[in-house]
Amino acid sequence: MATPTRNRILETTAELFRKQGYNGTGIKQIVDQARTPFGSLYHHFPGGKTQLAAEVVRTAGAMYALLLPAVFDPAPDLATGAREFFRLAGEHLEESNWLDACPIATVALEVASVNEPLREATQDVFDLWIAAGTQYLSERGLAEPVARRLTIGMICALEGAFILARAGRSLEPLQIAGDLVSAQFAAEPARL
Amino acid sequence: MATPTRNRILETTAELFRKQGYNGTGIKQIVDQARTPFGSLYHHFPGGKTQLAAEVVRTAGAMYALLLPAVFDPAPDLATGAREFFRLAGEHLEESNWLDACPIATVALEVASVNEPLREATQDVFDLWIAAGTQYLSERGLAEPVARRLTIGMICALEGAFILARAGRSLEPLQIAGDLVSAQFAAEPARL
Numbered sequence: 001m002a003t004p005t006r007n008r009i010l011e012t013t014a015e016l017f018r019k020q021g022y023n024g025t026g027i028k029q030i031v032d033q034a035r036t037p038f039g040s041l042y043h044h045f046p047g048g049k050t051q052l053a054a055e056v057v058r059t060a061g062a063m064y065a066l067l068l069p070a071v072f073d074p075a076p077d078l079a080t081g082a083r084e085f086f087r088l089a090g091e092h093l094e095e096s097n098w099l100d101a102c103p104i105a106t107v108a109l110e111v112a113s114v115n116e117p118l119r120e121a122t123q124d125v126f127d128l129w130i131a132a133g134t135q136y137l138s139e140r141g142l143a144e145p146v147a148r149r150l151t152i153g154m155i156c157a158l159e160g161a162f163i164l165a166r167a168g169r170s171l172e173p174l175q176i177a178g179d180l181v182s183a184q185f186a187a188e189p190a191r192l
Numbered sequence: 193m194a195t196p197t198r199n200r201i202l203e204t205t206a207e208l209f210r211k212q213g214y215n216g217t218g219i220k221q222i223v224d225q226a227r228t229p230f231g232s233l234y235h236h237f238p239g240g241k242t243q244l245a246a247e248v249v250r251t252a253g254a255m256y257a258l259l260l261p262a263v264f265d266p267a268p269d270l271a272t273g274a275r276e277f278f279r280l281a282g283e284h285l286e287e288s289n290w291l292d293a294c295p296i297a298t299v300a301l302e303v304a305s306v307n308e309p310l311r312e313a314t315q316d317v318f319d320l321w322i323a324a325g326t327q328y329l330s331e332r333g334l335a336e337p338v339a340r341r342l343t344i345g346m347i348c349a350l351e352g353a354f355i356l357a358r359a360g361r362s363l364e365p366l367q368i369a370g371d372l373v374s375a376q377f378a379a380e381p382a383r384l
Contacts, residue, residue, distance in 0.1 A: 020305065024306065164344070168318060
């Protein structure tokens with residue numbers, strides 16, 4: 001059940017994951033920053049840190065799935081939408097002092113080989129993004145296999161560019177990845 | 193100074209970082225797995241875990257810089273080399289049970305906002321890869337700005353594809369990212 005306390009714990013944890021990942025974030029830091037007692041965290045998340053993390057990943061993932069239509073809808077064509085998607089991601093990243101990129105990616109790499117329930121949560125989010133992007137781009141006129149391929153290529157390029165951009169405090173990787181993906185969109189003829 | 197013990201500590205730590213990242217890897221696990229006493233680790237790395245991690249990142253990074261020419265040299269053209277690069281990365285990842293992707297990326301995301309010496313080490317590695325790739329592709333006939341752009345695009349796509357491939361236990365992201373980058377190479381006319 002969604003309550004203010006439960007939501008505050010989820011939002012605080014998502015923020016800490018973006019900054020420092022799963023293993024770098026302790027339960028004590030979460031309850032301190034969310035201004036809630038330990039007991040409240042375990043009341044809302046009886047499975048402890050793994051359950052909380054899985055819910056953070058799924059909740060943030062569902063929110064981020066809404067960004068693609070929000071950015072692509074006003075764009076005159078998909079190639080422009082793709083370039084704008086990377087430009088806005090870069091703008092937001094720089095404004096957050098290179099902190100606020102993707103709340104899923106760090107956790108995904110940390111847990112992929114060592115925490116199966118959390119790995120499945122990150123897999124579910126990527127699958128959701130791929131399905132949502134494929135459906136959206138199909139509705140904008142791409143054949144479904146092409147829509148799927150471009151969605152996956154765009155997510156890969158974006159996630160990788162976030163790594164280089166945060167490491168190097170530079171927008172260049174996002175600009176280059178955005179150009180690369182945009183060119184790929186421009187090369188695909190829409191059916192409509 | 194390189195000694196067998198020092199090298200064993202570096203190699204063990206690199207392996208643990210690939211599997212579980214920086215924060216998930218404890219000093220005790222490193223010395224246990226490297227079969228060396230605590231004192232030996234601090235003898236070789238007086239700066240402790242941060243110094244050790246920075247050296248692991250730089251050492252592994254320098255080794256990985258050699259992979260680009262090793263894969264591209266035998267390829268008849270750069271588009272084929274790029275596709276082969278992603279294919280071999282996927283083959284290796286699957287053989288390692290989705291564990292052995294990049295020893296830098298997880299650490300890079302974990303430390304980007306919270307550990308400045310380690311962030312700099314990851315930045316230096318990415319800069320090294322970009323410089324080495326730019327030089328290699330220039331020698332293979334691309335104009336330098338194009339060579340730089342394709343190198344950065346390739347690293348972004350590869351790092352992002354590793355995240356999705358490990359999360360989803362699937363080669364599809366590496367195949368799609370490889371096709372995307374390969375198409376980009378095919379679209380760039382060589383000067384030579």
